[in-house]
Amino acid sequence: MGKRKKPIQFNDKRLFYTIQEVADHFAVNVSLLRFWEKEFENIRPKKTAGGTRQFTREDIQQVEVVYHLVKEKGMTLDGARQTLKTKKDDETKRVQALERLTEIKKELLLLEEQFDLLHEQHKYSSTETEE
Numbered sequence: 001m002g003k004r005k006k007p008i009q010f011n012d013k014r015l016f017y018t019i020q021e022v023a024d025h026f027a028v029n030v031s032l033l034r035f036w037e038k039e040f041e042n043i044r045p046k047k048t049a050g051g052t053r054q055f056t057r058e059d060i061q062q063v064e065v066v067y068h069l070v071k072e073k074g075m076t077l078d079g080a081r082q083t084l085k086t087k088k089d090d091e092t093k094r095v096q097a098l099e100r101l102t103e104i105k106k107e108l109l110l111l112e113e114q115f116d117l118l119h120e121q122h123k124y125s126s127t128e129t130e131e
Contacts, residue, residue: 008060016054019045025060026067033063039077040066042084061099065091 006024008017023030037043037053042062045053055063069080069091084091 010057016046016056017060019053019055022055022060022063026063026071028067028071036063036066040081040084042066061092061095064095068095 005027008021008025019030019033023033033043037045040062043059043066044062045055045059047053065084066080069075069083070077075083
C-alpha cells in the first residue's frame, strides 16, 4: 500500500514550504523531488545558505505539472520534458484551473455550511413564534 497524500493547506501568510511537506502533498519520496529538480528546468526551489530547499506556491505548481505528466499520464521523463517544451502553457493553465476549482469548491462548501446554519436558525425561530 502506497503513501497517502497529505494536501498542503496553503496559507496567504506563508511564503515557503519544506521539501517534506511537498513530498507528502504528492505522496512521493523526498528523493524523487530532488531527482526531478535535477531533471526538469522548471523545478527550482530556493535554497538557504545551509542548503535547505524552500518551495513557493509557484514551485509547487511546477512540481504538480511534472507529477501530472509522469505519474498520472504515465509519460517517460523524456516525454514529459518534451511536452513541457512544446505545451508548457497548456499544462500550466490546466494546473492553475484545477487550483482555482479547488478554491471555488472550498468557498461553495463554506457557503453551504453557512446556509445550513441560517436555515436551522430560521426553522427554530419560526417554531418559537408559532407557539
